[in-house]
Amino acid sequence: MASYNPPIDDIAFLLNDVLDFDGQMQTLPGYEEVSAELAVSVLEEGGKFCAGVLEPLNRPADEEGCKLENGLVSTPKGIADAYKAFVEAGWAGLSGAPEFGGQGLPRATQILLDEMLSSANLSFGLFPGLTRGAVEAIEHHASDELKAKYLPKMISGEWTGAMALTESSAGTDLGLLTARAEPVGDGSYKIKGTKIFISSGDQDFGGNIIHLVLARLPDAPKGVKGISLFLSPKFLVEDDGSLGARNGMSVGSLEHKMGIHAQPTCVMNYDGAIGWLVGEPGRGLNAMFTMMNAERLFVGIQGLGIAEAANQKAASYARERLQGRSLDGSRGPVPIIEHPDVRKMLLTGRSFIDAARALAIWTAMQMDIAARHPDPAERRRADGFVALLTPVVKAAFTDFGFETAVISQQVFGGHGYIREWGMEQFVRDARITQIYEGTNGVQAMDLVGRKLPMEGGELAGRFFDLVKQDLQAASLVPATERIVAATASALDRLERTTELLLAGSGDPAVAGSAATDYLRLFALTAFGWMWAKMAASAAAADTPPKVRKCAVADFFADRMLPQTLGLETAIANGATSIIALNQDLF
Numbered sequence: 001m002a003s004y005n006p007p008i009d010d011i012a013f014l015l016n017d018v019l020d021f022d023g024q025m026q027t028l029p030g031y032e033e034v035s036a037e038l039a040v041s042v043l044e045e046g047g048k049f050c051a052g053v054l055e056p057l058n059r060p061a062d063e064e065g066c067k068l069e070n071g072l073v074s075t076p077k078g079i080a081d082a083y084k085a086f087v088e089a090g091w092a093g094l095s096g097a098p099e100f101g102g103q104g105l106p107r108a109t110q111i112l113l114d115e116m117l118s119s120a121n122l123s124f125g126l127f128p129g130l131t132r133g134a135v136e137a138i139e140h141h142a143s144d145e146l147k148a149k150y151l152p153k154m155i156s157g158e159w160t161g162a163m164a165l166t167e168s169s170a171g172t173d174l175g176l177l178t179a180r181a182e183p184v185g186d187g188s189y190k191i192k193g194t195k196i197f198i199s200s201g202d203q204d205f206g207g208n209i210i211h212l213v214l215a216r217l218p219d220a221p222k223g224v225k226g227i228s229l230f231l232s233p234k235f236l237v238e239d240d241g242s243l244g245a246r247n248g249m250s251v252g253s254l255e256h257k258m259g260i261h262a263q264p265t266c267v268m269n270y271d272g273a274i275g276w277l278v279g280e281p282g283r284g285l286n287a288m289f290t291m292m293n294a295e296r297l298f299v300g301i302q303g304l305g306i307a308e309a310a311n312q313k314a315a316s317y318a319r320e321r322l323q324g325r326s327l328d329g330s331r332g333p334v335p336i337i338e339h340p341d342v343r344k345m346l347l348t349g350r351s352f353i354d355a356a357r358a359l360a361i362w363t364a365m366q367m368d369i370a371a372r373h374p375d376p377a378e379r380r381r382a383d384g385f386v387a388l389l390t391p392v393v394k395a396a397f398t399d400f401g402f403e404t405a406v407i408s409q410q411v412f413g414g415h416g417y418i419r420e421w422g423m424e425q426f427v428r429d430a431r432i433t434q435i436y437e438g439t440n441g442v443q444a445m446d447l448v449g450r451k452l453p454m455e456g457g458e459l460a461g462r463f464f465d466l467v468k469q470d471l472q473a474a475s476l477v478p479a480t481e482r483i484v485a486a487t488a489s490a491l492d493r494l495e496r497t498t499e500l501l502l503a504g505s506g507d508p509a510v511a512g513s514a515a516t517d518y519l520r521l522f523a524l525t526a527f528g529w530m531w532a533k534m535a536a537s538a539a540a541a542d543t544p545p546k547v548r549k550c551a552v553a554d555f556f557a558d559r560m561l562p563q564t565l566g567l568e569t570a571i572a573n574g575a576t577s578i579i580a581l582n583q584d585l586f
């Protein structure tokens with residue numbers, strides 16, 4: 001069985017030839033010394049850690065799962081040691097702020113490490129990923145005192161983070177949450193309530209666990225305006241930074257789940273846990289959104305990571321497995337990779353993966369531009385693109401990621417259904433990415449209901465203009481005709497559909513009925529855009545991915561982009577057939 005091979009060549013191609021990483025990053029204050037060469041050499045080492053340490057643990061840890069005994073959580077054998085090695089090697093602080101001890105590398109570098117972590121061991125990758133999300137919220141919204149006390153050890157990875165939003169009656173609709181926080185009188189609060197589904201809610205790595213908890217103050221109004229955010233550590237922290245008494249929180253139980261078995265998903269009881277406000281009272285969701293946007297990009301990357309690992313294994317199996325005869329009937333048994341249907345499955349996955357990676361890097365670079373560019377207009381422009389693309393990355397990457405896990409499993413036939421090959425684990429692990437961090441249906445509603453109307457509808461228009469410019473540039477390079485023409489047609493459909501939705505934006509039934517199809521139409525067009533850029537760069541360059549890129553771009557044009565025809569038609573057919581049926585008749 002082939003082991004995971006970190007996609008370093010592809011990363012180097014994207015950073016150097018397609019996305020002008022050096023040119024974009026080196027204009028940003030603080031990133032003058034950053035280069036693709038540096039990023040690739042760092043990621044090469046990161047890839048070795050993922051492939052050498054984390055991937056071998058993936059299946060045994062899935063088999064063993066996490067345990068809760070006498071109130072103590074234990075992760076499967078090897079996970080705690082791997083986490084310590086990860087921290088000692090400095091991986092936890094890769095993109096952390098240098099003022100708190102981080103290495104300050106750009107987000108694009110971070111997401112590529114995240115992709116490799118997700119390919120190798122998704123359960124493991126959630127520990128540092130959630131910690132980083134908590135760090136973002138604290139960095140942007142907490143007091144200087146809290147930042148100084150908590151951030152250095154969280155950025156180094158010595159302490160981990162968790163986010164505690166969900167309650168049994170409050171999932172998507174956080175306005176329904178009931179956890180309460182009462183002022184103690186010394187600036188701290190006592191938090192009471194039960195949260196469910198809390199990833200990394202506890203672990204056995206040592207150190208501390210910093211929970212960011214949503215709760216209501218005693219006089220808070222109902223709904224989302226009454227929610228505040230609190231930092232509550234597992235162990236209280238003394239003034240000298242050492243760990244003090246256990247705080248009033250405990251793990252009620254571990255959730256029994258379909259996948260990510262090496263990740264402790266906890267029911268957390270907060271029984272008067274001491275916490276401190278992060279941000280202003282009643283503005284907790286605002287503070288939490290800082291964390292959630294970073295986490296949404298991260299979850300999209302998880303879909304990509306699993307797809308890459310599953311597709312690699314499927315391609316390798318398809319080259320070795322002998323079944324059936326060659327197309328002309330003259331040879332047999334032949335490797336199943338000769339059969340068009342198997343090739344189509346592999347190409348479907350590959351054509352999503354490469355485009356998604358390029359789009360993820362582009363989006364991460366926009367995040368860095370939004371945070372650092374000296375020109376406020378450039379910052380605003382980049383920030384708009386990030387807002388528009390965040391739900392697309394989260395939902396489309398995880399939908400296509402899951403689909404890629406399933407078709408990669410399909411390449412194995414019955415062997416894919418048997419545990420020892422590891423393909424069914426990809427399917428089980430990938431499934432959660434479509435659900436947590438806001439379900440994909442809710443991401444689609446965010447795109448249609450909130451992001452499209454931004455700037456009076458002009459934000460999407462600016463994005464479409466950018467795609468057109470790049471298609472125009474790509475069309476000048478020979479051998480890009482098919483991908484450029486197919487993407488231009490998809491963009492026409494996307495623009496027409498966007499106008500239709502903006503015209504009907506007063507009607508929630510129209511938006512709600514169209515949202516998921518619209519997000520897929522948007523994503524396919526954005527992937528086409530990235531394929532046109534990659535094909536143009538590959539045709540001009542002489543790098544290893546050249547032949548593969550041009551061939552897969554043609555496949556994407558011929559076999560994937562036509563899906564946009566059906567999506568446009570479905571959306572144009574309107575909401576009536578979705579709304580008409582009486583609830584009792586379902």
Ligand SMILES: Cc1cc2nc3c(=O)[nH]c(=O)nc-3n(C[C@H](O)[C@H](O)[C@H](O)COP(=O)(O)OP(=O)(O)OC[C@H]3O[C@@H](n4cnc5c(N)ncnc54)[C@H](O)[C@@H]3O)c2cc1C
Binds near residue numbers: 435
């Ligand atoms: C393994 C796992 C780990 C998790 N980790 C965390 C964590 O670390 N921290 C945390 O706080 N939470 C966590 N969650 C919770 C997760 O984020 C929620 O499960 C998710 O947001 C959905 O909420 P829900 O389960 O209550 O579903 P519901 O909100 O009940 O939704 C049910 C269905 O209705 C749809 N729906 C709901 N409202 C709308 C609407 N307004 N418009 C259209 N459709 C709608 C949804 O899309 C979904 O299909 C985790 C969950 C799991 C399973």
